[in-house]
Amino acid sequence: MSKGLNIKQQKAVETTEGPVLIIAGPGSGKTFTLVERIYHLITEKNVAAENILVATFTEKAAQELMTRVSNRLHDTGIFFNLNEMYLGTIHSICLRILEENREFTRLKKNFMLMDQFDQQYFLYQKMNQYLQLSNIELIISERSSRWKNAATLLQWINKISEEMLNVEKLKCSSELQIQALGFCYELYQQHLEEENALDFSTIQLEAYHLLQEHPEITEQLSEKLQYLMIDEYQDTNTIQEEIIFLLAGKRQNICVVGDDDQGLYRFRGATIRNILEFPLKFEKGQCKQVELSVNYRSHPMIIQFYNQWMQQNNWTHEGKTFRYDKKIEAHEGLHPHSRTVVKVSGEDGLGNWEEEVYQFLISMKEKGQLTDWNQVAFLFRSVKSSKVVALANYLEERSIPVYSPRSNMFFEREEVRLLIGAFMFLFPQFPHVRKWNDHAHLPEWETYDLYLREFADELRNPENKELLKWCQRRAQKHMNLQQNTDYSFASLFYQLLQFDLFNRYLEQDSYKVKDSRAVRNLSLFSKLLTKFEYLHRVTVFTPKTINNHLTTFFNQYLRFLINGGINEYEDESEYAPSGCVSFLTIHQSKGLEFPVVIVGSLDAVPRKQYSDLDEILQQGYYRKEPFEPLDQTKKYDFWRLYYTAYSRSQNLLVLSCQENKSSGRGSRNVPSKPFAESYSTLKSWREIDTIFDLDLEHIKDMNIKKEYSFTSHINIFESCALQYKFYKEFEFAPVRQGATLFGTLVHQTIEDIHKSALRGEESLxxxxxxQDWFNSNYSNLVIRERVYLAPQTQAAALKQVLKYVDRQNNSWSHIKEAEVDVSLVKDDYILKGTIDLIRGENDTVEIVDFKSEKKPDMARDSDILNHYKRQLEVYAHLVEERTGQTVSKMHLYYTGEENSSPYVSFPKDTRSIDQTITTFDKIVKRIENKDFSIKERPIKHCGNCDIRFYCDKKL
Known part of the structure; x- marks a missing residue:
């Protein structure tokens, strides 16, 4: 038996052939078992990395799994390139398959991937076209705003994609509402194709079409992907199941892992039937089942509490059961003899819930074993409700920091309010131009005016005298703009950072979330500004456009963001930042564990989650008959939700509410009826002194390995560590992101040429x-980057490509691989690069890196050449370590060189490569240690740097 595995876990690890269903209860060591299963495939069955697919629920879970498997292999001295595994979310794996086979899809190079806000804004901007469709009023309301209608459309469009509904059948329906839905979807798909765009839902749909319409690709993939593991299978949807079975091919080595009791994502299209019916997909007895039911996480009393919670609900309806029969057991060992499920609630009629929670936390810190606030997590149905926000504010006012990234508090933060106030001050004409008629009024205008007053109050402070003068000059210029500026919103933002009112938020030494929240919010604001300028093609203010840009920015873009809510920065490297209690939704907490869990929202009741149109679609247009009875789903989902919440707790589970036993008109009993039985058995924390003696666990360190490349990380850090801090660590968005369009265009067209040669299509x-490849690349780059090249510049780029082809004399046999993404999992990080390889002598390979410029002077520009040489040495290290091939030479190819040889070549020098990698390791260590200090300002890199205004004042 492998180290640390129990009998059931061992069975799950060693059962590798054919379909396998692993029902993994909470705290049953699921991730540990998955790690050992991957390790077993690699070490005992000699399976190669590219033959394994592992789908996780989140990218964070994928990164954690990658790190843990890599550490497991490293500890036993096994070298293995994990990065070649198909490891990630189903969405990211589908995206990888699409990118690897893009020429067989509707997608062109440089396609745009939209998040949910982008998608809704995309629909909003084109809403007039949808409003022209027949019977559209049956889908969206004429009385609703265009923004709300865009949200409604988005919901239905995504549902059609996720359920793979037949659009022709929808369009031909006798029901006018269904017809309208079909035509909406058809128009939306047309818009996506015109814009070369992809949204989150259609990633999977495009992958499904690719696999269905190109059986040769499906066969090639299923031949390669010998073993599939799908985590959180209870939260997969219809299209994901179809894709998984297509990829599994004839082998059907599909291992699905999950817990039907934790199925939470019906609202996103997930269906519990996938896990409950999985064994029925195969011949009787073919699917092997393993149940992991020993809980290593929670105290036995907590386990007993949530087992009883599930038993309260009736899971059988009309003779059919919608739950695997299971009972979670506590692991053997010594457990504290204390009550570990208690209540922390305000008494009926006293309204003292917030104070009671505060007193409980303080007592746990002063009398108990609580050493870091991050050992406590509050779980709610929503963290946006007024009660939850009030509790968070109550605790923060009493010096208990709250980490609640999804509470929609972004626009309430001081630094964001002051920024919006500053923009209002800088454009004094906005109050006059914002109205489109005499009766128009938006509630957001009052918010803007409030923020303006707050900013004006700050300007009255003598310490902000310099800022006041600067703002007055700019405001006067904007009010009577006579000529084009050389900036727009994002550039103004960076100029504001030079003043103490804003740069004080940047002057933090700690990188803990509670200390860096303000600077993270500033970074997010920079992204919102650059996104606006991208969506509306804004580069500068002109006398003709300034007023239109202002009304669009404030009346539409910023207003929609405020209404929809923006999530604050969420730390990807740790789920419970030190120094804060966490406020999370129950959905957010899935897969996590905390020593002390406080479950709120005890006023909730099961709610219907489907509409009449949902019912029509399910009954008549879904690919399968409905599974669970619709009228029971609200109860099933409710019980699963709180089961998930309760089972997050390790040492102490707390139920918390403001009790209300009044049955007066308009009021509701709290806790509500579903909780009454469980809650009635609980004692108040004040009655149980032994809770202060509990040994509380510490939050585990996720220790995720990060990815680093020479060009995207080392290059920036060596140029200016402070620039790295802003753009990479804090992720500020640069104003000008399309400056490399010329080089990208040359590179992509050469890549098309190489790939044609590699397919044996030299005649093409x-x-x-x-010319066609070049034009296609240019038009798609323009759509994505919103940057243009002058005709003579386009001609110069094409000339470089044609010159390169002419020099090859129709000989392409030397091309081995083109634009290959290579990665290497190292001890502390993942090294990445993109490489072109040609064939060398004696079965060696040579590396080529293309530069779209003239060849530099070998003597005068030796520093530049040495920099590029080090980049090539990193690539050589990657190739040799990853593939085992020997690199004999390294080349720079200057496509802009006309008179002499375009090559600058370097022999491979192992000692020099070792030195370069050692330097790379040291820089990564500095980055990971947050050491962004610089001895002196690198003036030559300051000219186009957005943070130069800040540096002018601070350095």
């Missing part, structure tokens, strides 16, 4: 096709 490499 002619001037006409090259």
């Amino acid at each position: 490499i002619n001037e006409g096709n090259i």
Whole structure:
């Protein structure tokens, strides 16, 4: 038996052939078992990395799994390139498959991937076209705003994609509402194709179409992917199940892992039937089942509490049971003899809930074993409710920091309010131009005016005298703009950072979330500004456009963000930042564990989550008959939700509410009826002194390995560590992101040429096709980057490509691989690069890196060449370590060189490579240690740097 595995876990690890269903209860060591299963495939069955697919529920879970498997292999001295595994969310794996086979899809290079806000804004901007469709009023309301209608449309469009509904069948329906839905979806797909865009839902749909329409690709993938593992299978949807079975091919080595009791994502299209019916997909007895039911996480009393919670609900309806029969057991060992499920509640009629919670926390800190606030997590149905926000504010006012990234508090934060106030001050004409008629009024205007007053109050402070003068000059200029500026919103934002009112938020030494929240919010604001400028093609203010840009920015873009709510920065490297109690939704907490869990929202009741239109679609248009009875789903989902919440707790589970036993008109009993039985058995924390003696666990360190490349990380850090801190660590968005369009265009067209050669299609490499590839790349880059090249500049770029082809004399046999993404999992990080390889002598390979410029002077520009040489040495290290091939030479190819040889070549020097990698390791260590200090300002890099205004004042 492998180290630390129990008998059931061992069975799950060693059962590798054919379909396997692993029902993994909470705290049953699921991730540990998955790690050992992957390790077993690699070490005992000699399975290669590219033959394994592991789908996780979140990217964070994928990163954690990658780190843990890599550490497991490292500890036993096994070298293995894990990064070649298909490891990630189902969405990210589908995206990888699409990118690897893009030429067989509707997608062109440089396609735009939209998040939910982008998608809704995309629909909003094109809403007039949807309003022209017949019977559209049956889908969206004429009385609702265009923004709300865009949200409604988005919901239905995503549902059609996720359920793979037949659009032709929808369009031909006798029901006008269904017809309208079909035509909406058809128009939306047309818009996506025109914009070369992809949204989150259609990633999977495009992958499904690719696999269905190109059986040769499906066969190739299923031949490669010999073992599939799908985590959180209870939260997969219809299309995901279809894709998984297509990829599994004839082998059907599918291992699905999950817990039907924790199925939470019906609202996103997930269906519990996937896990409950999984064994029925195969011949009787073919699917092997393993149940992991020993809980290593929670105290036995907590386990007993949530087992009883599930038993309260009736899971059988009309003779059919909608739950695997299971009972979670506590692991053997010594457990404290204390009550570990208690209540912390305000008494009926006293309204003292917030104070009671505060007193409980303080007592746990002063009398108990609580050493860090992050050992406590509050779980709610929503963290946006007024009661939850009031509790968070109450605790923060009493010096208990709250980490609640999804509470929609972004626009309430001081630094964001002051920024919006500053923009209001800088454009004094906005109050006059914002109205589109005499009766128009938006409630957000009052918010803007409030923020303006707060900013004006700050300007009255003598310490902000310099800022006041600067703002007055700018405001006067904008009010009577006579000529084009050389900036817009994002550039103004960076100029504001030079003043103490804003740069004080940047002057923090701690990188803990509670200390860096303000600077993270400033970073997020920079992204919102650059996104606006991208969506509306804004580069500068002009006398003609300034007023239109202002009304669009404030009346639409910023207003929608405020209404929809923005999540604050969420730390990807740790789920419970030190120094804060966490306020999370129950959905957010899935897969996590905390020593002390406080479950709120005890006023909730089961709620219907489907509409009449949902019912029509499910009954008549879904690919399968409904599974669970619709009228029971609200109860099933409610019980699963709170089961998930209760089972997050390790040492102490707390139920918390403001009790209300009044049955007066309009009031509701709290706790509500579903909780009454469980809650009635609990004692108040004040009655149980032994809770202060509990040995509380500490939050586990996720220790996720991060990815680093020479160009995206080392290059920036060596140029200016402070620049790295802003753009990479804090992720501020640079104003100008399309400056490398010329080089990208040359690179991508050469890549098309190489890939044609590698497919054995040398005959297609002619001037006409090259021109087509070039034009296609340019038009798609323009759509994505919103940056243009002058005709003569386009001609110069094309000339470089044609010159390169001419120099090859129709000989392409030396091309081995083109634009290959290579990665290497190292002890402390993952090294990445993108490489072109050509064939060398004696079965060696040579590396080529293309530069779209003239060859530098070998003597005068030796520093530049040495920098590029080090980049090539990193690539050589990657190739040799990853593939085992020997690199013999390294080349720079200057496509802009016309007179002499375009090559600058370097022999491979192992000692020099070792030195370069050692330097790389040291820089990564500095980055991971948050050491961004600089001895002196690197002036040559300051000219186009957005943070130069800040540095001018501070350095």
